[in-house]
Amino acid sequence: APLQIGVTGGIGSGKSVVCAVFKALDIPVYEADERAKWLTEHDPILKADIQRVLGKEAYTPTGRYNRSWVASQVFADPALLASLNAVIHPRVFADTAAWVNEHADKPYVVKEAALMNQRAGDGNTLDKIIVVQAPVALRIARIRKRDPQRTDSEIQNIIDRQLSDEARFQIADYVVENDEAQLLLPQIIRLHEVFLQQASN
Numbered sequence: 086a087p088l089q090i091g092v093t094g095g096i097g098s099g100k101s102v103v104c105a106v107f108k109a110l111d112i113p114v115y116e117a118d119e120r121a122k123w124l125t126e127h128d129p130i131l132k133a134d135i136q137r138v139l140g141k142e143a144y145t146p147t148g149r150y151n152r153s154w155v156a157s158q159v160f161a162d163p164a165l166l167a168s169l170n171a172v173i174h175p176r177v178f179a180d181t182a183a184w185v186n187e188h189a190d191k192p193y194v195v196k197e198a199a200l201m202n203q204r205a206g207d208g209n210t211l212d213k214i215i216v217v218q219a220p221v222a223l224r225i226a227r228i229r230k231r232d233p234q235r236t237d238s239e240i241q242n243i244i245d246r247q248l249s250d251e252a253r254f255q256i257a258d259y260v261v262e263n264d265e266a267q268l269l270l271p272q273i274i275r276l277h278e279v280f281l282q283q284a285s286n
């Protein structure tokens with residue numbers, strides 16, 4: 086099996102940019118949040134399970150996942166949220182495992198997720214974790230440029246709910262500094278060489 090490398094970091098830290106470099110190096114990237122969203126709309130068994138937990142209204146008449154309605158239902162109901170996660174998470178874990186198996190010929194694969202608290206557990210079997218870091222002010226400025234409709238306080242609220250930089254640093258095997266002082270590309274190339282070396286051992 087290929088080595089499994091996690092990429093995580095706070096909102097706007099540059100996870101997607103880092104993963105784009107891995108893709109350019111011909112390394113497959115599993116975008117966990119995107120993939121989970123895709124599964125909620127396209128996996129018939131998961132759709133049925135979600136409707137069993139939340140009711141038919143979880144999907145629109147045309148079959149789209151009614152994300153805002155679901156959010157409003159689980160917002161103040163931790164038990165319902167737990168039930169929802171209990172059907173979604175195992176499905177995503179199984180999908181991740183199948184995806185890794187499809188790339189058995191690669192030296193390593195990358196899994197990108199905003200939520201990643203540990204190498205093992207929560208469906209993860211990661212060998213190493215890369216944490217992407219950038220100063221909060223720079224992250225906010227980059228997100229505002231990317232998503233002009235978002236406000237500073239909205240972004241700050243998300244940051245406050247995410248893992249702290251300190252906590253993320255604790256789980257990091259490698260840190261990529263995505264500030265304006267250090268070039269990203271040489272940092273990723275260096276990691277690529279490290280992982281190729283690890284995979285060949």
Ligand code: ATP
Nearest residue numbers: 094095096097098099100101102199227228231263
């Ligand atoms: P999210 O958690 O919101 O998905 P993310 O961690 O994936 O964010 P990116 O989308 O990669 O972050 O980066 C946020 C924004 O900042 C993007 O518009 C990206 O193009 C820009 N950006 C990231 N890194 C740099 C950089 N080194 N120089 C200039 N712009 C950058």
